[in-house]
Amino acid sequence: MRAMGRHHEIEKQYIRYEGRKGRFIWLAGVMTLILGVTGLALGPGDISFRELLAVLTGGGDQLHQGIIFQIRFPRVLAGIMSGIALSVSGVVMQSVLRNPLGSPFTLGISNAAAFGAAFAIIVFGAGSMYSSSADAVMIANPLMVTASAFVWSLVACFLILFVARRRGATPENMILTGIIASSLFTALTTGLQYVADDVELAAIVFWTFGDLSKGGWNELLLQVVILVPIMVYFYRNRWNYNALDAGDETARSLGVNISRLKLAGMVAASLATAAVVSFYGIIAFVGLVVPHMVRRVTGGDERFLIPGAALAGAAFMTGCDIVARTIISPMVLPVGILTSLIGAPLFVLLLVKGKGGSQWR
Amino acid sequence: MEMIRLDSVHFSYNGQKVINGVSHFFGQGSFTAIMGPNGSGKTTLIRLMNGILKPQSGNVEVMGRQASGYGARELARQMAYVPQSQYNLFPATVFDTVLLGRNPYITWSPGADDRRITAEILVRLGLDDIALKDINKLSGGQRQRVFIARALAQQPAVILLDEPTANLDLKHQHETLQLLRQLSIDGMTVVVSIHDLNLALKYCSSFMVLDEGLLVAEGGREIFGEELIEKVYRVKVKIIREEENLFILPVEPV
Numbered sequence: 001m002r003a004m005g006r007h008h009e010i011e012k013q014y015i016r017y018e019g020r021k022g023r024f025i026w027l028a029g030v031m032t033l034i035l036g037v038t039g040l041a042l043g044p045g046d047i048s049f050r051e052l053l054a055v056l057t058g059g060g061d062q063l064h065q066g067i068i069f070q071i072r073f074p075r076v077l078a079g080i081m082s083g084i085a086l087s088v089s090g091v092v093m094q095s096v097l098r099n100p101l102g103s104p105f106t107l108g109i110s111n112a113a114a115f116g117a118a119f120a121i122i123v124f125g126a127g128s129m130y131s132s133s134a135d136a137v138m139i140a141n142p143l144m145v146t147a148s149a150f151v152w153s154l155v156a157c158f159l160i161l162f163v164a165r166r167r168g169a170t171p172e173n174m175i176l177t178g179i180i181a182s183s184l185f186t187a188l189t190t191g192l193q194y195v196a197d198d199v200e201l202a203a204i205v206f207w208t209f210g211d212l213s214k215g216g217w218n219e220l221l222l223q224v225v226i227l228v229p230i231m232v233y234f235y236r237n238r239w240n241y242n243a244l245d246a247g248d249e250t251a252r253s254l255g256v257n258i259s260r261l262k263l264a265g266m267v268a269a270s271l272a273t274a275a276v277v278s279f280y281g282i283i284a285f286v287g288l289v290v291p292h293m294v295r296r297v298t299g300g301d302e303r304f305l306i307p308g309a310a311l312a313g314a315a316f317m318t319g320c321d322i323v324a325r326t327i328i329s330p331m332v333l334p335v336g337i338l339t340s341l342i343g344a345p346l347f348v349l350l351l352v353k354g355k356g357g358s359q360w361r
Numbered sequence: 362m363e364m365i366r367l368d369s370v371h372f373s374y375n376g377q378k379v380i381n382g383v384s385h386f387f388g389q390g391s392f393t394a395i396m397g398p399n400g401s402g403k404t405t406l407i408r409l410m411n412g413i414l415k416p417q418s419g420n421v422e423v424m425g426r427q428a429s430g431y432g433a434r435e436l437a438r439q440m441a442y443v444p445q446s447q448y449n450l451f452p453a454t455v456f457d458t459v460l461l462g463r464n465p466y467i468t469w470s471p472g473a474d475d476r477r478i479t480a481e482i483l484v485r486l487g488l489d490d491i492a493l494k495d496i497n498k499l500s501g502g503q504r505q506r507v508f509i510a511r512a513l514a515q516q517p518a519v520i521l522l523d524e525p526t527a528n529l530d531l532k533h534q535h536e537t538l539q540l541l542r543q544l545s546i547d548g549m550t551v552v553v554s555i556h557d558l559n560l561a562l563k564y565c566s567s568f569m570v571l572d573e574g575l576l577v578a579e580g581g582r583e584i585f586g587e588e589l590i591e592k593v594y595r596v597k598v599k600i601i602r603e604e605e606n607l608f609i610l611p612v613e614p615v
Contacts, residue, residue, distance in 0.1 A: 007480035010492050014456045014476060017493055098450050239464055239471075245451055246461060249444040252413055254515070255437030255465040299495075300451025303470070 021304040024297045028311035032080060035318040039076040040068060043325050071213075074220055078212040079317040079335070081223050082276045082283060083290070084231065087313025089269035090287030091305055092234055095241040096265040097164055099174050103287035104273035107174065108181025109156045110284065113270075113277035115185040115192075116152030118204045120145045120278075122192055142222050142279065149278035150271050156181040157270040161263070210283030210336025212321055219279040226275040230268045234306055237261060241302040283317075283336045285343025290316055292350050362389040363425070364519050364550040365410055370419035372405055372574075379405045381574035382419070387519070387552060392545035394561035395554040397571035398594050403554035404445070406571065407521050410552070411442045424518065437465035441512035443505075445523040449496055455507050456492045459483060462514025479514055486510045486540070502533030509540065519550040526560060538564040558590070558609045582607050591615060 041052045047064055054060040055068045086104060093102035104110045124144060163177045193204050215223075234241075240261050243251035251258050276283065290313040291305065298304035320338040327333065365387040372380040380402045387393055395403045408414040409421055412428050421428040423439055431439070441462070449458070459482060463475040483489045486506055491499065496507055505525060512520050525541070526534040534557070542564045545551045555561045561568065562582060570578040572593045578584040585607060590598045597612040 006489055007477065007484045010456070010480040010483055010489050011476050013493060014480070017454070017456075095450070100450070236469075239461075239467055242453075242457070242461055243464055245453070246449055246458070247444065247447045249413060249442070250447055252433070253411055253437060253440075253442035253444075254461060255432075255434035257433050295451060299457075300449065300453050301457055 018304075021298045021301070021308070024294075025304060025308050025311060028294075028308055028315055031315040032311050032318060035315050035322065036076050036080060039079065039318050039322050039325075040072050042322055043067075043072060044330050070216075074216050075212045075321065076318060077220055078215050078223075078280060079321045080314040081220065081227060082210075082212070082280055083286060083313035083315070083317030084310040085223075085227050085272040085276045086283060086286040087290040087294075087309040087316075088231060088234055088306055089272045091291045091302070091309045092241065092265045092269045093287070094291060095244050095302065096262045096269075097160070097174060098244070098247075099170070100292070101175055101288070103285075103291075104269070104277075105282070105284040105286075106288055107156065107160050107178040108185060109153045109160075109270055109273050110277050110282045111182045111185040111189075112156035113149040113153040113274040114208065114282050115189045116149035116274065117145050117278040118189060118192055119152065120148035122196060122200050122204070124148065142219050146222060146226070146275055146278045149274035152185070153270040153274045153277075154267065156185065157266050161266060208282060209334040210277075210281040210339065211334035212280055212317075213332065214281065215279040223275050223279070227272055230272050231310065233264070233268055237265070238302040238306050241265075241306075242300075245300055245302070281334070281336060284340045285347065286313055286317060286339050289343045289347050289350070293346070296350075363387070364389050364391075364423070365552075366420070366422040367406075367410070368420040368422070370406075370409060370416045370421060372402075372409055372414060372416055374405075379574050380409065380416075383571075383574075383576045384419075385569055385576065385579060387550050389518070389550055390545055390548050391567055392542055392551045392565045393553070393567045393569060394565040395552065395569045395571065396556075396558065396561060400573075401571040401593075402574040403571060404523050405574075407442070407523050407552065407554055411440055411521050412436055413442075434465045437515055437517075439517055440519040440521065441515040441517040443508045443512050443520070443522040443525060445527055447508065452495045452497060454493050455488055455496055455499070455510075456480075456483065458496045458507055459488075459510045459514050462511040465515060478516070482510045482513050486513075500533075501528050502530065502536065505529060505533065505537055506540070509537070513544075517549070519552070520544065522551070522553045524555065525553055526555060526557060534560055558585075562607050562609070585609070 041047060041049050047067065051060055051064055052068065055064050090103040093104070093107065094100055159181055160174065160177055163173055167173050189204060193201055196204060240256045243254045243256045244258065244261065248258050291309045294305055294308040294312050298308045317335065320342060321335045324333040324335045324338045363386050367383050367385045370380055370383045371378070383406060395406060397403055405414065409416055412431070415429060423431065423436065428436065456479060460471055460475060460479045463471055463478065467475060483492050488506060488510055491503065496504060499507065525537050529537060538560055541551050541553065562585070567581060568579065568584060569576060570584070570589065570593055577593060578589055585600065587598055587600055590596065590609060595615045597615060599610040599612055601608040601610060
């Protein structure tokens, strides 16, 4: 009888413990919503919250409607989509490689995708340049740009998997491989710059810093089509990623097909990265910092980590974009600069204040 | 009932024979120790039994069916495996770790039954007081118990353990093997690879002795003689018999 009562008690304790993690996910969702609405309200054009509300409910004047629906809405959604994609890709890469330093940026996959996007524009003519200013690029064929970014990101992805298979996915090996991949694709991008004319050069520079103003509704639609199934796949496999975190042999003995899970995880995370980088350029540190921040609250349980990192990533990106748009207004900074400026010291803080033990073994 | 049958199993790494024609069967409720010096093929044999490795020739049958004919999840419901060394990459509670054992049964999310089974196992193994502690912060003995609990959450008919007493102090070594013996008495088939001859002799009911991939002896305690141990381990020993117990005292290397 005592044992029966005790196991009920343990179950209840665990449900309360799960509830605390669930509340964090709700909080991250509410934060994303608040920051998203703030993002819609802020920026050149001076639109009050009342006018914003009027526009969102189908009213408001035409100018405000244009600003909200053609400029700010796509930008805020781009931040949310990119934050989700990069953060969850980081979570999955860290789990698949059993390496806390895995992320699209540190593994060189972002650089590879950026090269692929510039390659499609310049070599295949998937876009056009109409001036040498920073916003000079018009993507005529978003599908081709994404496809090229994906193919080149796969090259980096397979390089990572090859090294991980041959030499083990230790933090040192993965970081060194990431440096090699980044150097390789930076060299290739420099090669493109060497043969490019002034206007093409602007197009290449375009991908070296992340900026959410680059995309529109068409790009967002393509992102949704690519990212929704990938995120569903990742969430579907959250239990399997938990098993992977316990080690390959354990995962296998728990009924997980680890080869398939790892390959599909890395390929899907590379595609998600390509879907962000091909339209907005390289946005660093989101995929590395956000998973570790969320892990502080949810622990390593991927059931909570994946949705938590998705929403926290969305909030982080939206928040960074708001700062980027307002810090030296009316000038708008590329959000990639902000994510690096905020993300790098945050990551150092996480490293220094880390509790040690399992996270960095 | 025959739970696992090895039939002339061969396995090589890079052309070097590691398991050389091993045949054996494991009955229901048996507690078998796989013994032998380093490199004799103990871990490889366990990996062949749970499907991590595939034999290059010969058969491994689990409950009358070829092991390779099982799907990964289906096999995980029949057979659990506790590897020798493991750590969680990121923090995970004891409850989460044991709940993970329900993976072969979970299609979307763990349900009330999965939580109940987990809680029952935690209480049964005396882990209830540390249910919400981080697994990586536990002592070696507690961690080993948690990993056995996770294996039990799979509700398997067979449990395989690779060196379950390695890195444990004397008390935890005995506690771990007592627990495994109880599981076998309850009807589970338990197979361990183990170095400590005296521990194995005290708790296990049947034995397999491997030497360079060959099965050189199998059976009950009666198979152990000074000659066998000297031949396999290259160590002179003295065997002391005291009532039903058998103690092996190492004297010097050969």
